[in-house]
Amino acid sequence: MNIVDIKQNNRKKIYFYIRENNFATKQDIAYDLQLSLPTVTQNLEYLCKAKLIGSNQKLSTKSGGRNPIAYSYIADAKVAIGLDITKHSINGVVMDLMGNVINRIFLKRDFRNNGEYFILLGNLVENMIDNIHLDRQKLLGIGIAMPGLINEEQGLVVDGRVISNTGISNKDFVKYIPYPTKLVHDSNASGFSEIWMSPEIHNAFYISLCNSIGGSVLVNDKVYMGDGLYSGEVGHMNLVPNGKPCYCGQRGCFDAYCNAERLANYSNDDLGLFFLRLKQGDEMLQKVWNEYLDYLAIAVHDIRMLFGCKIILGGYVGAYMKDYMDLLCERVNAKNPFGENAHEFLLPCKNKVESVATGASLYFIDEFFKNFGKNPMED
Ligand SMILES: [Zn+2]
Structure with a gap:
């Protein structure tokens, strides 16, 4: 491990420590992760500046001394959207970094492989963002789950006889949805959501x-x-x-x-x-x-x-x-x-109603965590 890797690793450890504990003081972090106070301070400053954690809470102490600052996790620092497209309906969720659904839509609408339908999807996405006054900078991407055999790397439905979506690709969406998108197979999205929510x-x-x-x-x-x-x-x-x-x-x-x-x-x-x-x-x-x-x-x-x-x-x-x-x-x-x-x-x-939509969004959240520390300011 070189010096850059160690630095990234420390930042990642501190970030996930706060995520796990919801909030923590500088001293807790230094003690539990066995890092020096200057290292912890430097990384906390970085994470605060990137708006991934907050420092607005103060813990009260029994001793009556100066209250240490508690750094808190910001669950909606980044969000992802998942869409579950079925033969007769569209279900969408906005998911935060803790796996909470912070907005959802459900619409009865028959699937159509045409521009009108894709425009509708684009509008739904914008509405979901606007309804919760979400800063678009926070949006990691949109996972779109559908039935059919899907080449997820190429973003292409190869065999879509369940809802007649053969040939649909990521390119069909980007015209109407101006964010990173990923096309995923619906059962894979559900399975992924179950395993993500079952750490054991x-x-x-x-x-x-x-x-x-x-x-x-x-x-x-x-x-x-x-x-x-x-x-x-x-x-x-x-x-x-x-x-x-x-x-x-x-x-x-x-x-x-x-x-x-x-x-x-x-x-x-x-x-x-x-x-x-x-x-x-x-x-x-x-x-x-x-x-x-x-x-x-x-x-x-x-x-x-x-x-x-x-x-x-x-x-x-x-x-x-x-x-x-x-x-x-x-x-x-x-x-x-x-x-x-x-x-x-x-x-x-465990996930009884929205597993496909939540699973589709989790691809982006999982990716964000995996790459954490590799990008400057995590954006
Ligand atoms: Zn069969």
């Missing part, structure tokens, strides 16, 4: 049980992309030879048995209503749900055998899974050759 989990498989099924492989806190673009696309694992037709053209895919629409179809396309009636004891829905769990258990078992890691149940159905974990785990346990208890590796998602 570093490896997991995230199953997204939405109107189409997706998944995300998370290794060492990162999304594993594989060599192609469809790592984690468990929706098209074959569960039943020659089974029900899937939208992909094949038969017997996991998606054809366990997508959220299959359940919602039994209750006026309203998944919430499905689970309400299920709770009320509707016999027909009990049967549908039991069959659903039978198939879901096969997929969960196969994924466990393949990765041997935690499995998170997310998406629209995942949001309701908490009350049915015993039923599902029972089924998964019956298949396990090693006597494992699924309660120890199978979890319902």
Whole structure:
């Protein structure tokens, strides 16, 4: 490590110390991080000047001596926006550096691959910024999550048959959204948001049980992309030879048995209503749900055998899974050759409503933290 690296490293340590503790005095920092007071002072001055921390609080001391200055974390020093674009709706969030959603929008609007739709997205972004009087300098970027096979490095939807978005690229957005943008796969965004909010989990498989099924492989806190673009696309694992037709053209895919629409179809396309009636004891829905769990258990078992890691149940159905974990785990346990208890590796998602949008925004926040200390004045 050279002298520049050490300096950057100290700044990063001090910044994250204040983030973790919310506020701290110069003496706390010097003592806990074992740094000299001049080093701490110099870095605090830098961070204050960059408006990443504040120094306006004073701690009271029992001794009655001079109160030391407490340096506080500024959570909205930088923010990122995430957009979740689905077939029939747009969900957007503004996220601060602590992972708090500080503004959100939800709009029922059918996806269209045309200029009018992109103008609408641009206006939504501007409204979200204006509504909270946000200084645009603070905006790190906008993560745009969509279904489809997405080459995230090139920013291009390669196969978008779920919402007909094939061929859409970052370039389509920049005309209307004048900020850094990143196009991400929706299930990857959700999986990333779960792992970001679960510091104790570093490896997991995230199953997204939405109107189409997706998944995300998370290794060492990162999304594993594989060599192609469809790592984690468990929706098209074959569960039943020659089974029900899937939208992909094949038969017997996991998606054809366990997508959220299959359940919602039994209750006026309203998944919430499905689970309400299920709770009320509707016999027909009990049967549908039991069959659903039978198939879901096969997929969960196969994924466990393949990765041997935690499995998170997310998406629209995942949001309701908490009350049915015993039923599902029972089924998964019956298949396990090693006597494992699924309660120890199978979890319902934490982020129940906005995981795609929050995950899309977190890409920028994660990047900001990773590069912290490398840029002058962190801008
Ligand atoms: Zn399929």
